[in-house]
Amino acid sequence: MDVFLQTVVAGFLKGGLYALIGIGMTLIMGVMGIINLAHGQLMMLAMYVTFLLNTMGVDPYISLFVAMPVLFLVGVAIQKFLLNPLIKVETILPENQVLMTVGIGMVITEIARFLFKSDYKYVKTDYANATFFLGKISFSVALTIAFAIALAFTAAMFWFLLKTDLGRSIRATAQDKDAATLMGVHTGRITVITFGLGAALVAAAGSLLAPVYYIFPDLGGPFTAKAFIITILGGLGSTVGAILGGVTLGMAESLGATYLGMEYEDIVGLAIFIAVLLFLPGGFKRLTKV
Amino acid sequence: MKKNAVPLVLFAALAAFPLVVTSNYFLHLMILFLLWVVIGSSWNVLAGYTGQVSFGHAAFFGVGAYTAGLLSQHLQISPWWGMALGGFVAVLIGLPFGAICFPLRGAYFALATLALGEGMRHIATISESFTGGMMGIMIMPSFVSKIPYYYISLALALLSVLSIRFVIGSKPGYYFVSIREDQDAAESLGIDTTLYKNASLAISSFWTGMAGAFYMNYMGFIDPHVVFSLHEYSVMAILVAIVGGVGTIYGPAVGAFIMVAVQEFFRSGFFGLFDYLGRTTGMPAFASVSEIVRQAHVLGFGVLVVVVILFLPNGIVGDWGKIRRNVFRIQPTR
Numbered sequence: 001m002d003v004f005l006q007t008v009v010a011g012f013l014k015g016g017l018y019a020l021i022g023i024g025m026t027l028i029m030g031v032m033g034i035i036n037l038a039h040g041q042l043m044m045l046a047m048y049v050t051f052l053l054n055t056m057g058v059d060p061y062i063s064l065f066v067a068m069p070v071l072f073l074v075g076v077a078i079q080k081f082l083l084n085p086l087i088k089v090e091t092i093l094p095e096n097q098v099l100m101t102v103g104i105g106m107v108i109t110e111i112a113r114f115l116f117k118s119d120y121k122y123v124k125t126d127y128a129n130a131t132f133f134l135g136k137i138s139f140s141v142a143l144t145i146a147f148a149i150a151l152a153f154t155a156a157m158f159w160f161l162l163k164t165d166l167g168r169s170i171r172a173t174a175q176d177k178d179a180a181t182l183m184g185v186h187t188g189r190i191t192v193i194t195f196g197l198g199a200a201l202v203a204a205a206g207s208l209l210a211p212v213y214y215i216f217p218d219l220g221g222p223f224t225a226k227a228f229i230i231t232i233l234g235g236l237g238s239t240v241g242a243i244l245g246g247v248t249l250g251m252a253e254s255l256g257a258t259y260l261g262m263e264y265e266d267i268v269g270l271a272i273f274i275a276v277l278l279f280l281p282g283g284f285k286r287l288t289k290v
Numbered sequence: 291m292k293k294n295a296v297p298l299v300l301f302a303a304l305a306a307f308p309l310v311v312t313s314n315y316f317l318h319l320m321i322l323f324l325l326w327v328v329i330g331s332s333w334n335v336l337a338g339y340t341g342q343v344s345f346g347h348a349a350f351f352g353v354g355a356y357t358a359g360l361l362s363q364h365l366q367i368s369p370w371w372g373m374a375l376g377g378f379v380a381v382l383i384g385l386p387f388g389a390i391c392f393p394l395r396g397a398y399f400a401l402a403t404l405a406l407g408e409g410m411r412h413i414a415t416i417s418e419s420f421t422g423g424m425m426g427i428m429i430m431p432s433f434v435s436k437i438p439y440y441y442i443s444l445a446l447a448l449l450s451v452l453s454i455r456f457v458i459g460s461k462p463g464y465y466f467v468s469i470r471e472d473q474d475a476a477e478s479l480g481i482d483t484t485l486y487k488n489a490s491l492a493i494s495s496f497w498t499g500m501a502g503a504f505y506m507n508y509m510g511f512i513d514p515h516v517v518f519s520l521h522e523y524s525v526m527a528i529l530v531a532i533v534g535g536v537g538t539i540y541g542p543a544v545g546a547f548i549m550v551a552v553q554e555f556f557r558s559g560f561f562g563l564f565d566y567l568g569r570t571t572g573m574p575a576f577a578s579v580s581e582i583v584r585q586a587h588v589l590g591f592g593v594l595v596v597v598v599i600l601f602l603p604n605g606i607v608g609d610w611g612k613i614r615r616n617v618f619r620i621q622p623t624r
Contacts, residue, residue: 037345086600091536093341096599098397099532099595102595103591103592104592105592106521106589110589114585221521267416274390277391277402
């Protein structure tokens with residue numbers, strides 16, 4: 001029973017981070033209708049920002065507030081100069097923007113490899129391996145803090161989307177781009193801001209993950225895969241769904257790793273993915289309706 | 291006949307290539323090129339013509355390669371039997387997948403294929419007793435010379451391109467395109483879209499599986515991370531088709547040539563240009579430039595893709611008219 005509880009707790013904490021990754025992805029998906037296959041790579045970039053600041057002695061939780069604006073600008077630049085021009089181009093395949101994000105992801109990975117080489121880097125903190133106990137269950141300090149911050153960001157995101165003008169414009173663009181344009185929303189600018197926001201959110205996840213993970217250029221791919229599994233689980237474009245999806249994936253991975261074996265950790269995510277596609281197409285969005 | 295002149299001349303040149311060039315290095319590059327013609331063309335059938343973008347062609351490639359490898363490892367028969375079976379086994383993987391995932395559209399389908407490719411890699415890694423897991427499979431190559439391999443790959447490329455051209459030029463080909471252009475309209479005209487999507491997937495996975503089986507025979511070594519690699523195969527297949535021209539018969543062949551050339555151009559440090567400059571001028575700076583260029587070949591791909599999608603969204607073959615007008619200043623003759 002203790003093992004089970006411990007696994008659930010570990011999965012839940014990890015799930016908080018996954019939710020943050022998923023929300024960024026689902027925002028972009030909802031507004032632009034494209035899957036950002038460079039999402040994990042953006043996170044990797046944020047982790048390197050955190051690493052660089054860490055070598056100068058800055059704590060990862062402070063560099064969070066550097067990594068997020070930096071990645072926001074990167075996201076804005078990508079959307080403005082690389083993705084938006086594609087909307088006007090006549091092509092055979094409508095998925096051109098998705099393919100573009102693949103190219104962008106490759107470029108980011110290789111630039112990182114160029115600057116930092118392929119070897120594993122670590123962010124050094126004195127609390128990386130610290131734990132505290134509630135009853136018999138141990139909590140990783142770093143992951144618990146990460147979970148709390150992820151929760152705070154998610155709440156802030158909700159407030160932003162529901163209560164501010166900009167947030168309302170983003171939701172309007174996601175629901176119906178043409179109607180939003182007719183209502184006076186500058187949809188071109190909204191897509192740019194949304195991509196920036198998505199990148200900033202995944203940057204937060206990267207900075208929070210940095211103390212408990214290792215950093216290398218090829219880290220992007222697996223996390224892009226996780227991000228799309230989360231988004232599919234939650235339903236494309238659904239923020240609540242992304243949170244549920246993130247927590248589900250985190251739990252499933254840790255349960256799979258404990259009860260099936262470490263090598264099954266990734267395949268559990270894929271199995272859930274296929275199951276959701278088959279039995280709950282549309283993801284948790286179908287159940288939560290938001 | 292005039293329409294076929296360029297492909298025929300090119301084919302004759304390719305057939306005569308080993309008689310003129312005996313360097314193993316260039317033969318190896320040409321074999322890689324021909325292999326990519328097969329993979330790129332088959333991706334193009336499913337995505338370029340039928341509009342079902344796949345991010346998981348490594349699954350079919352890897353299954354083909356593992357078919358050949360496992361036949362020789364478990365049954366002690368020649369891995370060349372894999373060439374006979376590899377394509378069919380890939381279809382056996384592809385059709386159930388299609389039956390499950392073709393109700394999905396657009397982005398959802400693309401994501402499902404991505405999951406297929408990644409899933410196959412994990413399965414091949416985990417089932418160690420059957421596939422050898424991360425140890426991979428090693429076989430003895432049948433030929434020392436590269437010339438037999440060259441002609442086999444040439445035959446493979448020729449057969450795949452011709453068969454695809456035949457299908458695209460006949461009735462199913464038009465059905466494929468109609469599904470790509472507007473699936474609902476196609477359905478309302480009485481086209482069984484699920485059937486034709488599966489047909490397209492079958493052709494696509496068959497030739498990719500054949501390419502995989504050839505790869506096993508040629509390279510002699512495979513492991514899950516090589517043949518099921520998302521970036522080396524699934525994404526490269528897309529890049530080859532996009533650079534050359536999505537939805538064109540010869541586009542992937544052009545794309546394959548460019549991609550292999552670019553890769554080798556970077557990997558060899560601009561064909562040893564910088565090493566040469568470093569030796570003749572005696573400046574050590576050139577050696578480090580050469581080192582950097584060698585590491586940058588994937589970066590080169592990435593930039594190439596970004597540039598092609600931005601400026602030639604239909605690829606080199608698809609936008610040939612545009613290139614002629616803007617780069618060579620040739621006005622179209624009427």
